[in-house]
Amino acid sequence: MLLAICDLQEAIACDICGCGAGSYYIGVLPDFNSRIIGLRYRGNNIRTHLGPGGTTSYLTTDEAYHTAELWGGWTIKNKVRIMATIPVNYNTKKSQESDLSKTGLGDMSVQGFYRLWNKKSVVRKDKLLINDLWIGGGVKLPTGKYEPPDNDISGQSANLFQLGTGSIDFILSMMYDIRLQDAGVNLSAAYKINTANKYDYYYGNKLSGSLQLYYKFRIKNKLTITPNLGAGYEYSVRDLNGGYGVYTSGGYALYGTAGAELNCGRLAFGGNYQPPLKQELAHGAIKAGDRLMLHLSFMF
Numbered sequence: 200m201l202l203a204i205c206d207l208q209e210a211i212a213c214d215i216c217g218c219g220a221g222s223y224y225i226g227v228l229p230d231f232n233s234r235i236i237g238l239r240y241r242g243n244n245i246r247t248h249l250g251p252g253g254t255t256s257y258l259t260t261d262e263a264y265h266t267a268e269l270w271g272g273w274t275i276k277n278k279v280r281i282m283a284t285i286p287v288n289y290n291t292k293k294s295q296e297s298d299l300s301k302t303g304l305g306d307m308s309v310q311g312f313y314r315l316w317n318k319k320s321v322v323r324k325d326k327l328l329i330n331d332l333w334i335g336g337g338v339k340l341p342t343g344k345y346e347p348p349d350n351d352i353s354g355q356s357a358n359l360f361q362l363g364t365g366s367i368d369f370i371l372s373m374m375y376d377i378r379l380q381d382a383g384v385n386l387s388a389a390y391k392i393n394t395a396n397k398y399d400y401y402y403g404n405k406l407s408g409s410l411q412l413y414y415k416f417r418i419k420n421k422l423t424i425t426p427n428l429g430a431g432y433e434y435s436v437r438d439l440n441g442g443y444g445v446y447t448s449g450g451y452a453l454y455g456t457a458g459a460e461l462n463c464g465r466l467a468f469g470g471n472y473q474p475p476l477k478q479e480l481a482h483g484a485i486k487a488g489d490r491l492m493l494h495l496s497f498m499f
Contacts, residue, residue: 237496310337
């Protein structure tokens with residue numbers, strides 16, 4: 200099965216990027232029956248402090264969020280799957296007034312999935328049809344540094360420039376894959392339930408989902424190339440600071456996604472590019488830019 204995880208894995212470390220509607224989408228993962236470990240890079244950028252209609256001023260800031268992470272998965276008896284991620288973040292912020300950067304450990308996460316349904320049947324003159332459904336949940340830990348001076352109780356400054364949220368958060372997720380021979384569709388959805396951190400800042404709960412179309416091209420039974428194309432949607436409710444709504448938070452974003460996976464034996468390499476198609480973040484005060492993800496994985 201090709202397993203896509205949208206808002207499920209480790210863009211969790213960057214869920215505070217992009218005005219609270221941060222990306223969890225990482226693309227179509229390689230097949231693995233037992234264990235997998237890999238390195239992944241994710242990058243995205245945003246522009247903050249925008250005026251009406253997206254106008255810029257001396258306050259306008261360009262921010263970039265880069266994450267390198269170690270991640271892995273273990274499938275037990277083909278029914279239970281455990282996945283975990285350890286991210287390291289590098290954030291930059293540039294404006295007419297100053298240039299800032301932060302580097303450090305992000306928020307680690309652990310999730311468990313149960314294979315609710317795995318059905319195979321032969322249709323249309325010996326073509327194999329596969330239906331696969333996983334449900335799961337997990338927890339995000341406050342291992343990334345959170346600095347309260349970076350938030351503004353007035354709600355006029357977005358509280359994004361952090362290495363972590365400082366809170367324990369919970370994730371509910373679903374992944375469904377249907378494939379006819381080598382052509383397939385992958386659907387995934389997740390809901391992230393956040394809690395307030397010790398500074399009484401609460402990042403709004405997040406709902407996300409994706410749809411991916413893919414096709415496996417097999418070359419001499421040694422190499423499999425799987426291009427994929429689709430879209431991802433993210434929605435976040437407004438943050439709360441001391442119980443008060445933060446104006447520069449919340450909203451939605453719709454992204455296009457295009458990528459590919461290359462599998463050769465135990466090795467897999469893949470990536471995707473995600474341009475924003477439509478967005479309304481922080482009442483227009485923030486604009487999200489393109490995103491990029493790359494990974495190298497080893498199955499054993």
